[in-house]
Amino acid sequence: MVVAYKHEPFTDFTVEENKQAMLDALKKVEADLGKEYPLIIGGERITTEDKIVSVNPANKDEIIGYVSKANKELAEKAMKTAEEAFESFWRKSDPAVRADILFRSAAIVRKRKHEFSALLIKEGGKPWNEADADTAEAIDFMEYYGRQMLKLKNGVEVESRPIEFNQFHYIPLGVGLVISPWNFLFAIMAGTTVAAMVTGNTVLLKPASATPVIAYKFMEVLEEAGMPAGVVNYIPGPGSEVGDYLVDHPRTRFVSFTGSREVGTRIFERAGVVHEGQKWLKRTIIEMGGKDTIVVDKEADLELAAQSIVKSAFGFSGQKCSACSRAVIHADVYDQVEKRVIELTKEVSAGNPATNEHFTGPVIDQAAYDKIMSYVEIGKNEGELLVGGDSDDSKGWFVNPTVFGNVAPDARIMQEEIFGPVVALSKAKDFDEAIEIANNTEYGLTGAVITNNRSHLEQAREDFHVGNLYFNRGCTGAIVGYQPFGGFNMSGTDSKAGGPDYLIQHMQGKTTSEMF
Secondary structure, eight states: OOOOOOOOOOOOTTSHHHHHHHHHHHHHHHHTTTEEEOEEETTEEEOOSSEEEEEETTEEEEEEEEEEOOOHHHHHHHHHHHHHHHHHTGGGSOHHHHHHHHHHHHHHHHHTHHHHHHHHHHHHOOOHHHHHHHHHHHHHHHHHHHHHHHHHTTOBOOOOBTTEEEEEEEEEOOEEEEEOOSTTTTHHHHHHHHHHHHTTOEEEEEOOTTSOHHHHHHHHHHHHTTOOTTSEEEOOOOIIIIIHHHHHOTTEEEEEEESOHHHHHHHHHHHTSOOTTOOSOOEEEEEOOOOEEEEEOSSSOHHHHHHHHHHHHHGGGGOSTTOEEEEEEETTTHHHHHHHHHHHHHTOOBOOGGGTOOSBOOOSSHHHHHHHHHHHHHHHHHSEEEEOOOEEOSSSOEEOOEEEESOOTTSHHHHSOOOSSEEEEEEESSHHHHHHHHTOSSEESEEEEEOSOHHHHHHHHHHOOOSEEEESSOSOOOOTTTSOBOOEETTBSOOOBTSTTTGGGGEEEEEEEEEO
């Protein structure tokens, strides 16, 4: 009997003991900077000459680690290893044993929570609270998916008749390719990996090239927790070589991807091609981007509205697929909300997250920096620059929180995903128009409505077309098991990570019927 689990609590860093624990953890991580990390295929450590260089986005001169880079030959070796592990033992392994590996992994991470968070601060540029939440979510994914597997391991009851006995149960799919993102470099990487593994599949883990060290550290956790060799294989490498090769591979059974719309749609298209020797239709579990809107009604707590916009737009430098990048505000209260958003934004700045003095840290790399700043220039022609718009990439990649006002609903900065600390404010003449504007993008991930009008909340519940809709709060911060996460339209396959249907997507249903 597994005890009930709620979710991993967040750390209060105003408590001196917790603050000191994080400072100690940062020192420990700093002592390990610059190390080399091999691939892991079938438990074997493989070092290559070609390396991925992971750098601290807040300090480009600080090398987090040198990570061996996979190529097609090593990807093929990993595929054969994973397929052999799947066929020889893992597909028939006891689901309870697989779940226990997740529970033990969660316990290991929990004991070293600040150490992992410190690595997220260094490798991902996350402020303390964002890093702590990322680590907590990784723990939650392991705990939640382990418990979900225990619920599913005996299948689902179906009807039988006096002349027959029918059973319906789930079996694993095969070898899965997991391509994880850099923004939730621990939580999503760990969650997508263990979901595939606990359901009886073997995994080829290709973490984001910007953040491969945390994935290696997680491999060590899984091994310590008792995961057999070959079940998860660690193969960081370029998407254009390793990623494409494995997406196309006839022995790949499914692809789990989190990242940009551009890459996600490309994977979806490639996975739909049946290659010679392939005897299944590949399954895809894809979570892409968002252009997420907070709607502010005239009957709203305006302070709550402004706080929600600023925190949702600038948390982790806006580098969340759920981040608020648009606010649609009722014309009657637009000026008041705009004024308060400006005031709050001026209180936050971008800076080194390790000091815990800044709400906003760096953006992930030069390409992201350049893209964001190009959108700032676009925004200057599409709206009124109210605050921010400045940046500095001399030491790290820092973009100060930026707000544009009076932006037309069809403007590029209202339509295209920027993935940075930039938010556009737009007016609506009434609530109907606000919902219409909120729905006018190709995405459908998250949204929020700030109002005290009950009929408007119910209208939004029906008509605001997003996978995760929040009332009277910001549009970021889904908790595993509480707010299953995934979006509509070009936001992906609405896989609902951290929800009761997620594991099923990694399995297939099998019906057996015995006649008497």
